[in-house]
Amino acid sequence: MPDTNARTPVPDIRFLLLPLPEFAMLPFGGFLDKLRFAADDEDYSRQRYCSWRVLGLEHGHVESSSGVAVRVELTPAELSYADYDYLVVFGGRSAAATEALAPRYRSVLRGAAARGVRLVAIDNASFLFAACGLLAGHRVAVHWRHEVEFRASYPRIEVVNEQLYCFDGDRISCAGGSAAIDLAVEILARACGRARALKGLADMLVDEARSSRHPLRSLDEEAASGRHVGRAIALMRTLLASDKSSDELARAIGISRRQLDRLFVDAHGVTASEYWREMRLQHLQWRLLNSDHSLAVLADEVGIADVSYLGKMFRRRFGQTPAAFRRDARERRRPA
Structure with a gap:
């Protein structure tokens, strides 16, 4: 049994997770489960070394593209950005629909950025960031399916070629899918050390954490x-x-x-x-x-x-x- 009397340490890294309407479950679940494994010494899912809350514009549930819904724990009116290090946004199924959310989410994203919270765009969330004017002067990694569309819509924003994820100052982007696990490992390694970041990969049946430039062999022959x-x-x-x-x-x-x-x-x-x-x-x-x-x-x-x-x-x-x-x-x- 876990020691319930042990003092809970202050987390090394704190996340806000913001799933957008029709978000993909794979990157959300992969990213979150990697946090869970790294958060505790054992497998009790205690948020000891890293912590997270699910953010939404209002209380209730956000439905994924597969119909599975995730419960919102926190709204912008209830949070203090000083209590968090990263805001991780999970894009919707359609790039155009995600981009159209800019009027609703602009104040949340800009508010976090203004208070020093690092912004992370996963999958189509890069379209939302760009529409909110948050990628000017930054490089971005996007899903290969949407690379041409992104370049056409935002020709002044540099798209990095053939990368699973990209760190560019206080903006981080990820192509989505299982690459969200690799991104989580890299973020955790920088805050908690490599050993803790890699904890649980075997339980997730993942051979190894891939680098940002890992070639995707399934894409081409x-x-x-x-x-x-x-x-x-x-x-x-x-x-x-x-x-x-x-x-x-x-x-x-x-x-x-x-x-x-x-x-x-x-x-x-x-x-x-x-x-x-x-x-x-x-x-x-x-x-x-x-x-x-x-x-x-x-x-x-x-x-x-x-x-x-x-x-x-x-x-x-x-x-x-x-x-x-x-x-x-x-x-x-x-x-x-």
Whole structure:
């Protein structure tokens, strides 16, 4: 049994956790469970070495994207920012919907920043931070699904390439997913020491804490594709909104266009241009499903200025116009 008479030490680090409407459970649960393991010497979930409270605009519950709700423990009117070191914000399922929350959350975020609380954006929360003017002069890590969208919306904010998380002064950002666990380890290591930060990883069935630049092997077939093709795929994603050609891509890698095409055909059965076109169309399809932006806006995201041509490309690939595809997808989502 735990020693209930032992004096509780002052926590080394104190967190406010702010889940936004339709937040993802994976990063929230992973981040919180890592805090829980590090907070106690045993496994009693006592908040001895680190502490946390769930913040919300009002009391009640915040529903996640999966429908599971989390209870709000504290509202802005009830807290003293001096009692906390980090405000960790967990973004919603839609970047646009998260961004639209700026009028409601701006005072909370700016109030925390003004009082020296470090702000942490996880997943789409970076869109909220940017909309609130809190990322000016800072670098940011965003989920690869939303990198092109973020660059298009906030071209003056530097997006770091292929990073799980990014520390930039009093602004910290994380791409989301299981990378929230890695971020929690790094934050805890800086405040509580590496040994305590790593405590519980084995219980979570996590092999090791990944560095911010850990390559995400599940994203591309880079390991099997070879160095040149893997580098080309990474550049294609980064330059998705540009009008650069495959010739320019080959030059950036240091090989000829013919050699690049041959490597792509060997690895994927298509040329570099065909692979890049498919990447753009897949991105467009995903954005049609997950945003309300017009085709003209989305065309800028995929580097194809001619909206009519883009619509024809999409129809040839998917058998429908973009408008029909979006309409049918929404019909299927409506409850019976």
